[in-house]
Amino acid sequence: xxxxxxxxxxxxxxxxxxxxxxxxxxxxxxxxxxxxxxxxxxxxxxxxxxxxxxxxxxxxxxxxxxxxxxxxxxxxxxxxxxxxxxxxxxxxxxxxxxxxxxxxxxxxxxxxxxxxxxxxxxxxxxxxxxxxxxxxxxxxxxxxxxxxxxxxxxxxxxxxxxxxxxxxxxxxxxxxxxxxxxxxxxxxxxxxxxxxxxxxxxxxxxxxxxxxxxxxxxxxxxxxxxxxxxxxxxxxxxxxxxxxxxxxxxxxxxxxxxxxxxxxxxxxxxxxxxxxxxxxxxxxxxxxxxxxxxxxxxxxxxxxxxxxxxxxxxxxxxxxxxxxxxxxxxxxxxxxxxxxxxxxxxxxxxxxxxxxxxxxxxxxxxxxxxxxxxxxxxxxxxxxxxxxxxxxxxxxxxxxxxxxxxxxxxxxxxxxxxxxxxxxxxxxxxxxxxxxxxxxxxxxxxxxxxxxxxxxxxxxxxxxxxxxxxxxxxxxxxxxxxxxxxxxxxxxxxxxxxxxxx
Amino acid sequence: xxxxxxxxxxxxxxxxxxxxxxxxxxxxxxxxxxxxxxxxxxxxxxxxxxxxxxxxxxxxxxxxxxxxxxxxxxxxxxxxxxxxxxxxxxxxxxxxxxxxxxxxxxxxxxxxxxxxxxxxxxxxxxxxxxxxxxxxxxxxxxxxxxxxxxxxxxxxxxxxxxxxxxxxxxxxxxxxxxxxxxxxxxxxxxxxxxxxxxxxxxxxxxxxxxxxxxxxxxxxxxxxxxxxxxxxxxxxxxxxxxxxxxxxxxxxxxxxxxxxxxxxxxxxxxxxxxxxxxxxxxxxxxxxxxxxxxxxxxxxxxxxxxxxxxxxxxxxxxxxxxxxxxxxxxxxxxxxxxxxxxxxxxxxxxxxxxxxxxxxxxxxxxxxxxxxxxxxxxxxxxxxxxxxxxxxxxxxxxxxxxxxxxxxxxxxxxxxxxxxxxxxxxxxxxxxxxxxxxxxxxxxxxxxxxxxxxxxxxxx
Numbered sequence: 001x002x003x004x005x006x007x008x009x010x011x012x013x014x015x016x017x018x019x020x021x022x023x024x025x026x027x028x029x030x031x032x033x034x035x036x037x038x039x040x041x042x043x044x045x046x047x048x049x050x051x052x053x054x055x056x057x058x059x060x061x062x063x064x065x066x067x068x069x070x071x072x073x074x075x076x077x078x079x080x081x082x083x084x085x086x087x088x089x090x091x092x093x094x095x096x097x098x099x100x101x102x103x104x105x106x107x108x109x110x111x112x113x114x115x116x117x118x119x120x121x122x123x124x125x126x127x128x129x130x131x132x133x134x135x136x137x138x139x140x141x142x143x144x145x146x147x148x149x150x151x152x153x154x155x156x157x158x159x160x161x162x163x164x165x166x167x168x169x170x171x172x173x174x175x176x177x178x179x180x181x182x183x184x185x186x187x188x189x190x191x192x193x194x195x196x197x198x199x200x201x202x203x204x205x206x207x208x209x210x211x212x213x214x215x216x217x218x219x220x221x222x223x224x225x226x227x228x229x230x231x232x233x234x235x236x237x238x239x240x241x242x243x244x245x246x247x248x249x250x251x252x253x254x255x256x257x258x259x260x261x262x263x264x265x266x267x268x269x270x271x272x273x274x275x276x277x278x279x280x281x282x283x284x285x286x287x288x289x290x291x292x293x294x295x296x297x298x299x300x301x302x303x304x305x306x307x308x309x310x311x312x313x314x315x316x317x318x319x320x321x322x323x324x325x326x327x328x329x330x331x332x333x334x335x336x337x338x339x340x341x342x343x344x345x346x347x348x349x350x351x352x353x354x355x356x357x358x359x360x361x362x363x364x365x366x367x368x369x370x371x372x373x374x375x376x377x378x379x380x381x382x383x384x385x386x387x388x389x390x391x392x393x394x395x396x397x398x399x400x401x402x403x404x405x406x407x408x409x410x411x412x413x414x415x416x417x418x419x420x421x422x423x424x425x426x427x428x429x430x431x432x433x434x435x436x437x438x439x440x441x442x443x444x445x446x447x448x449x450x451x452x453x454x455x456x457x458x459x460x461x462x463x464x465x466x467x468x469x470x471x472x473x474x475x476x477x478x479x480x481x482x483x484x485x486x487x488x489x490x491x492x493x494x495x496x497x498x499x500x501x502x
Numbered sequence: 503x504x505x506x507x508x509x510x511x512x513x514x515x516x517x518x519x520x521x522x523x524x525x526x527x528x529x530x531x532x533x534x535x536x537x538x539x540x541x542x543x544x545x546x547x548x549x550x551x552x553x554x555x556x557x558x559x560x561x562x563x564x565x566x567x568x569x570x571x572x573x574x575x576x577x578x579x580x581x582x583x584x585x586x587x588x589x590x591x592x593x594x595x596x597x598x599x600x601x602x603x604x605x606x607x608x609x610x611x612x613x614x615x616x617x618x619x620x621x622x623x624x625x626x627x628x629x630x631x632x633x634x635x636x637x638x639x640x641x642x643x644x645x646x647x648x649x650x651x652x653x654x655x656x657x658x659x660x661x662x663x664x665x666x667x668x669x670x671x672x673x674x675x676x677x678x679x680x681x682x683x684x685x686x687x688x689x690x691x692x693x694x695x696x697x698x699x700x701x702x703x704x705x706x707x708x709x710x711x712x713x714x715x716x717x718x719x720x721x722x723x724x725x726x727x728x729x730x731x732x733x734x735x736x737x738x739x740x741x742x743x744x745x746x747x748x749x750x751x752x753x754x755x756x757x758x759x760x761x762x763x764x765x766x767x768x769x770x771x772x773x774x775x776x777x778x779x780x781x782x783x784x785x786x787x788x789x790x791x792x793x794x795x796x797x798x799x800x801x802x803x804x805x806x807x808x809x810x811x812x813x814x815x816x817x818x819x820x821x822x823x824x825x826x827x828x829x830x831x832x833x834x835x836x837x838x839x840x841x842x843x844x845x846x847x848x849x850x851x852x853x854x855x856x857x858x859x860x861x862x863x864x865x866x867x868x869x870x871x872x873x874x875x876x877x878x879x880x881x882x883x884x885x886x887x888x889x890x891x892x893x894x895x896x897x898x899x900x901x902x903x904x905x906x907x908x909x910x911x912x913x914x915x916x917x918x919x920x921x922x923x924x925x926x927x928x929x930x931x932x933x934x935x936x937x938x939x940x941x942x943x944x945x946x947x948x949x950x951x952x953x954x955x956x957x958x959x960x961x962x
Contacts, residue, residue: 019861023864046769058860065603069631070610073627075612075626075627076612076625078613079616091615097572107789108788109789111788112790113591114587115915128507135562182846186843192696233550233551263557265557287618289625290851292792331687335685336792341790355562357566358561363544363547367544374539414621414624439525443535469819474623476623478819479817488828490636490812
């Protein structure tokens with residue numbers, strides 16, 4: 001089977017223990033500037049609050065720090081390594097100029113409380129990025145503060161609640177389609193709402209008759225992801241908006257999949273009242289192994305007074321500043337002004353693209369997903385035949401006959417040199433293979449992955465064990481996740497040192 | 503060179519209309535792919551979007567910039583943004599020296615272009631780094647377990663309070679007024695929607711939480727008491743005494759730490775039930791307020807109530823040590839509407855910065871670094887005391903202190919700006935009762951010369 005694997009090869013893989021296992025007293029990786037004021041006696045200064053022991057903190061040299069983290073990095077798969085088709089996560093290229101400009105002195109080392117008169121550069125970035133995002137989404141109000149998509153969801157639902165409260169009744173329920181992201185129901189709960197499930201129809205879209213039946217004056221909002229987690233555009237989204245609005249409810253759009261729409265359609269135009277963007281998805285800021293993200297929230301004009309404080313305004317003298325005097329605001333959702341470093345990167349990305357680059361990126365993302373769909377249909381089961389936007393969802397139905405599940409196929413894909421697709425979503429597809437190539441993949445890389453998935457399907461027929469026992473080429477093989485949860489070991493302790501070395 | 507991105511009329515070079523440097527498909531590739539799909543134009547793929555909602559023409563944003571123009575644009579913004587100033591501000595964002603090794607290592611693509619480690623076999627780098635981070639946070643804070651990070655220190659506060667609500671089954675929270683005002687504001691927002699009553703307790707002459715008032719405020723409905731140490735005024739709270747008062751009444755003690763470097767020399771709040779920390783001081787740029795890195799640490803017995811991600815050690819099929827995300831049954835993926843927190847991810851890359859910072863300094867370096875901060879702040883305090891009033895001097899403090907001047911601190915700061923110095927944070931905005939008080943912070947980055955210059959401006 002090995003001749004089928006064209007992208008990955010086996011290579012040197014350095015072992016590396018925990019940093020604590022390399023530590024020994026008297027090693028240093030730092031040197032401080034000599035103190036130019038009198039030394040102090042901590043016992044005298046701090047009394048009972050003085051600390052003497054820093055416990056088991058490591059003691060290593062600089063070269064050991066470099067080797068340790070460099071070796072760890074080689075155990076990771078990133079977008080720089082290759083195709084990372086994790087559906088609904090939009091793993092696109094992270095442009096290096098973004099990283100460069102975010103590290104300029106005035107960006108990286110500015111203090112959030114420095115006077116406004118010496119913060120005009122940062123304030124202008126906030127203002128210009130806001131303007132671009134409003135144009136891209138067709139909305140009227142924006143906050144850049146939420147620290148991540150889920151934080152944006154929470155902020156957005158708080159805006160809805162505050163708005164409805166101002167009308168006299170916050171209402172009690174949020175409707176959420178069964179295809180939704182797991183964060184959506186959690187967000188509704190955090191904002192004090194009950195959740196009512198909304199069934200999808202046979203095409204994988206919001207079922208209009210069910211919505212009409214379930215919509216009433218108790219419902220504050222519908223939270224919809226569009227395109228949804230099947231990668232399907234909600235074709236009747238404008239009707240959905242109308243149904244919500246007729247009964248005084250609002251339409252919230254989870255913007256996680258905006259990579260399918262930028263430059264092609266604007267949520268504000270089809271009736272969305274509030275939405276969030278994931279800058280780490282659509283706007284190329286890096287995922288960083290799980291963060292930082294950034295989740296700006298956009299809204300229509302009637303929700304604008306409720307946005308979190310502060311907001312950026314142009315003052316009488318023409319300079320920019322922060323306005324905290326917003327009596328209807330939901331308050332603060334985070335200290336300072338959000339993940340500013342991510343906002344810098346997102347603006348650099350928009351600048352690099354321009355309107356035609358943004359549109360071309362969207363088109364390439366959708367083209368890639370449809371190409372994969374065409375190439376793999378029949379090899380893997382396609383449960384929903386509805387047209388695909390930027391991601392395509394297959395199921396493992398054809399492979400389960402041989403006892404092979406989506407998770408096994410995912411692990412085998414690693415051997416072929418690819419990060420797996422999403423295995424756990426959407427919940428309405430049993431055994432989902434959710435594939436999102438993004439615009440960042442060449443035809444060649446996509447072809448290699450298609451070939452890999454075709455080869456794995458063949459392996460399932462001929463020799464399912466090779467798939468069931470995958471991965472074969474990684475530094476560690478399948479990990480016992482049940483053991484990790486049943487006997488939690490969440491930190492290193494000195495007495496573990498011996499067993500760890502075994 | 504034209505640089506105004508908010509001017510769409512900016513001229514694009516003609517070739518840019520057809521070339522986008524991040525996109526790896528050639529026109530010919532696109533043609534072949536369309537043919538394979540069996541359609542003649544890309545527009546057919548967008549047919550599901552009703553025609554009336556499709557964008558016609560271009561979005562109204564400026565044409566594409568070259569890389570050189572982008573760099574120039576941000577260089578200009580950087581220059582307008584106080585590059586090269588000596589900064590005496592703290593207040594939840596602390597300037598410390600960041601060893602160059604940090605950015606070199608986190609710039610490795612395998613770290614910063616990876617996602618949440620859902621596939622542990624090809625994410626061991628991120629997972630092991632987080633496991634080390636969890637360990638170091640425990641060692642420094644005196645907690646038994648720590649999570650793989652939260653958005654920041656301010657959002658870690660409401661998450662901690664909600665956690666205390668789950669543990670105790672009670673609903674109220676008592677909060678010291680000496681906790682960072684913006685952290686309290688964030689808590690207020692979350693608490694409003696959770697229906698959690700919040701009571702605020704003031705501070706005494708030494709800047710520490712008023713123990714009598716605190717004792718009176720804690721009732722049988724109180725889920726937790728929140729204090730910060732060192733607090734917003736830089737004063738170290740009497741954590742043990744507060745813990746006695748709080749825990750005697752069956753409530754939990756939550757201690758927020760906004761200046762993590764203090765842990766190098768200040769006793770950790772080991773008596774607390776939950777510690778929620780902002781790790782920014784550990785090698786993370788102040789960056790105009792973010793991204794930062796929050797952490798929650800707690801006792802082992804509460805581990806199933808801790809929000810956010812956790813990394814655990816386990817074995818692979820061959821018995822080799824490895825790491826994976828664990829205890830996710832607490833999470834929103836599984837519990838959906840029963841979830842008690844909607845936090846979805848963590849701050850892995852920022853936590854990695856903190857991990858590298860802690861590793862570089864290690865057991866001795868963190869102590870020496872903290873000692874330098876202590877010495878600088880003590881020197882500055884004594885110098886300021888010759889010309890102005892230093893508030894709350896009756897209690898131990900770390901690297902921040904409050905100075906009250908005769909004139910408005912904004913006027914003092916205006917004079918200092920001319921010398922490329924950013925003065926202390928005027929407290930009037932949050933504490934009008936403190937008049938002309940300002941919060942000053944002295945870290946190892948401020949030389950004696952800069953401190954002397956700042957003191958001179960006050961006395962003028």
